[in-house]
Amino acid sequence: MKILHYFPTTRLSEGGTVRAAIDFCAVLARRGHEVYWVTSDDTDVPQSWKNGEDACPAVHMLGPLGSGKRLTTNQLTEIKKLVSEVDVVHIHAMWDLSNPQVAKACKKVGTPWVLSVHGMLDDWSMSQRKLKKVIYLATAGRILARKTTIFHTTAEEEKRQAAKWLKHDNIAVIPCIVDLEPYKEVPNPTLAYEEFGKVDEPTVLFLSRVHEKKSIETLIDATAILKKKGVPIRLFIAGIGEQAYIDSLEQRAVDAGIDDQFTLLGMVVGNLKLSLYAMADVFALPTQQENFGLVFAEAMLCETPTIGTKGTDIWRELEESGATIADRTPTAFAHAIEKITSDPELAKTIGESGRKKIQAWLDTDVVGKQCEKMYQNAINAR
Numbered sequence: 188m189k190i191l192h193y194f195p196t197t198r199l200s201e202g203g204t205v206r207a208a209i210d211f212c213a214v215l216a217r218r219g220h221e222v223y224w225v226t227s228d229d230t231d232v233p234q235s236w237k238n239g240e241d242a243c244p245a246v247h248m249l250g251p252l253g254s255g256k257r258l259t260t261n262q263l264t265e266i267k268k269l270v271s272e273v274d275v276v277h278i279h280a281m282w283d284l285s286n287p288q289v290a291k292a293c294k295k296v297g298t299p300w301v302l303s304v305h306g307m308l309d310d311w312s313m314s315q316r317k318l319k320k321v322i323y324l325a326t327a328g329r330i331l332a333r334k335t336t337i338f339h340t341t342a343e344e345e346k347r348q349a350a351k352w353l354k355h356d357n358i359a360v361i362p363c364i365v366d367l368e369p370y371k372e373v374p375n376p377t378l379a380y381e382e383f384g385k386v387d388e389p390t391v392l393f394l395s396r397v398h399e400k401k402s403i404e405t406l407i408d409a410t411a412i413l414k415k416k417g418v419p420i421r422l423f424i425a426g427i428g429e430q431a432y433i434d435s436l437e438q439r440a441v442d443a444g445i446d447d448q449f450t451l452l453g454m455v456v457g458n459l460k461l462s463l464y465a466m467a468d469v470f471a472l473p474t475q476q477e478n479f480g481l482v483f484a485e486a487m488l489c490e491t492p493t494i495g496t497k498g499t500d501i502w503r504e505l506e507e508s509g510a511t512i513a514d515r516t517p518t519a520f521a522h523a524i525e526k527i528t529s530d531p532e533l534a535k536t537i538g539e540s541g542r543k544k545i546q547a548w549l550d551t552d553v554v555g556k557q558c559e560k561m562y563q564n565a566i567n568a569r
Contacts, residue, residue, distance in 0.1 A: 188562055189221045189273040192244075193266075193289050194280070195252060196228040199456060200427055202396050203481045204305045205231070208279045210366040211558070212244040218555050221245075225269060227252050227262075227285075258288045267292045275562045276300040277339075281307040281331060282323065290330045299336040299565040301359075306341075306478025306500055308349035311400070324352060336565040341479040345500040357568070361557045362501070363479045365549045369461060370488040373542070378462035383423070383452065389528035390421045392467035392491070394455065395474075395482050397428030403436055405473040408517035409524060411443040418525055425452040425463060464489035468534065469527050473515045474498045483510065487545045490538035492527045494520060508544035509537050 194208050209224075213233070216222040222244040224236065229248055236243045247269060253259035258266060270276050270293050278286050278300055286302075293300040306312060313320060324332045333354040339361060340346040346358050391410070395401055403424060410422050422445070424436070433451065440449035455463055464470065470486035470493045477483075477499040486493045493510040495502060506512045511527070513519040527534050 188275065188559070188566075189223070190215060190275055190277060190562060191223040191225055191269060191273045192277045192279065193225045193286070194278075195226060195256065195283050195285050197224075197226045197230055197232045198228060199231045200396075200454060203477075203479065204280050206481055207303070207305070207363040207479060209233070211277065211364045213366050214364045214551055214555055215558065216244045217242050218559075220559075221273075223247055223269065223273065225249065225266070252285060256284050258285045263288060263292065267296060270298045270300075271296040273298060275336075275565050277303065277562075278331075278335075279303045280305050281328065282320070284327065287327050287330050290334065294330065294334060297569065299569045301337045301339050301561060301565055302331055302335040303339040304345065304349050304478075306345060306476065308352045309345065309476055309478065309500065310348050311476035311498065313352070336568055337561055339561065340500075342500040342504065344503065345478060348500075359557075359561045359564075361561060362504070362549055362554055363481065364551065364554050364558060365481065365484055367488070367546065367549065367551050369458075370485075370546075373490050374458070374461035374465040376462055376466035378459055379466035382459060383450075383463070383466070386421045388419045388421045388448070389468040389524075390423060390466060391469045391471050391524055391528075392423050392425065392463065392486075393471060394425040394460070394463065394486075395472055397424065397426040397433060397436075399432060400475045402473040402475055402515055404439060405515060405517050405520055406471055407436065407439050407443055407445065407449065409521040410445045410448055412517055412521040413525060414445055414448070416521075416525070418529075419448060420524065420528065422449050423452055423463075423467070424450065425455040425460070427454045461485075461489060464491050467491050469494060469524055471520060471524065472496075472499075473513075473520055475515065480505075484545050484549060487538075487541040490542045492534050492537040493541065494523045494527075504548060508548060509541040 212222050224244045225247045227249045236246050249262045276293050338358045440446045464486050470491045475498045480499045496515045502512050511523045513523045
């Protein structure tokens, strides 16, 4: 099949949507499909794609978006030509103003399209600036909510929440394709030790966008609870965000008396990221809302015991794979962290078992075939 994926920016700092879309393309290209990555920003496009290497997606740069982050007239002409030459188009996310333009181009030339919702219609997400989003779905985004050939959700929980806003029930439930190639072997922590230093206390890692919805405050307060109990840990925060929010977290750590146990690492990617997962005794993300939550799968593939919340759409799948799903409170996270870090044998068992179960659930061949069926169904529905 000829498959075109569209997302306006290719910056990993934008969050998990970009990472998921990149993995979709990488795996489908390796499975022999002609995959095209169309974007206006190739900052974090893999170098192998830019080099035009075999079994890699072809990259098509549109250039900077126009006013209001919409496609310009010339870019729309390009898009119409591109989508007319493929079998199916895959659009990622709901709120980018260029996405409805791509959908309209598909409709005009008769090319079916799949829309990955990426958790943006979850109850929590829709509660944020709700009126603005409802108006968008009734106006500019109407074509996305009503005319998409097949909606893609990553879990039954996401489908349940998203269906409230979608105008037909042709909704596929398929986990994100995760490129498992980097996880063939369990990563080694040496690289992270060299970069960040080795500490004597158990380490708890947060790795995600540094944003209010991730509830990093819960981890700071949990660290303070454990300190009072005589159970010191080191809390590493990997990611970037608004400076004002980062400053507030640093102040909270000072106020909680754990500033010497709290370290901001900034953005960590590539092999160093995998090594950091391996260095951590626990991965913890007390999020209020997360769609697929790729970082959970990454941590578990690195044999790192993982703690999450029911704010994650895939929480049932994670729990079945051995992750701890806790209430989003400092006390609950402190208890879960202490349970894991106080029993190295338990932690080892959880890590090894979790890796095997995530590998089975996200088996690239199995998920790849599910995606191919979704695309074929879209083509057949044309």
